[in-house]
Amino acid sequence: DAGITQSPRYKITETGRQVTLMCHQTWSHSYMFWYRQDLGHGLRLIYYSAAADITDKGEVPDGYVVSRSKTENFPLTLESATRSQTSVYFCASLWGNEQFFGPGTRLTVL
């Protein structure tokens, strides 16, 4: 399917575990983004990438790691999950001046 996909859609994990959220786009867009959505905060930028092998921090990067070895993939890793990272995570890619969002991953850290 064309577009932007995220996996898994739902994930429950425990404190201290490593978790990787996947993001895949079929358009070959250069820019990709990771946001987290929390009640009362809207969406906040975690990391973004301007191209393969180019990444940079956003507003709330602590506790997260990203990589981008291929243009189409932009995985987000929680190295040691904490309860405060319970959230809904959205991936997006940029075409022109507009971002296109994936369906989101709901992550619960127990």
Next chain:
Amino acid sequence: AQSVTQPDIHITVSEGASLELRCNYSYGATPYLFWYVQSPGQGLQLLLKYFSGDTLVQGIKGFEAEFKRSQSSFNLRKPSVHWSDAAEYFCAVGAMEYGNKLVFGAGTILRVKS
């Protein structure tokens, strides 16, 4: 620092009534402006966007928004609300100068009374 303020956390309107959701921004560059809608448990759907030109923009589902540079505002309007419009609405701002990263408001939850 860039910021977006949506002053109303919750709004309740009667079906058929008009709607205005407020959005104010503070941004150090010429902004691009967006409104997104999110139904419970769903992803984000783009309602409309402003890049340049005519300051009154039309979107999907009968929504419109007006960019007022002097007031740093981008308020969303709809003349007659339908029950299916009940959702959460987010205003967002970006700019090429900042790598097109989006800054979002906290959202406004719209409830529609029948």
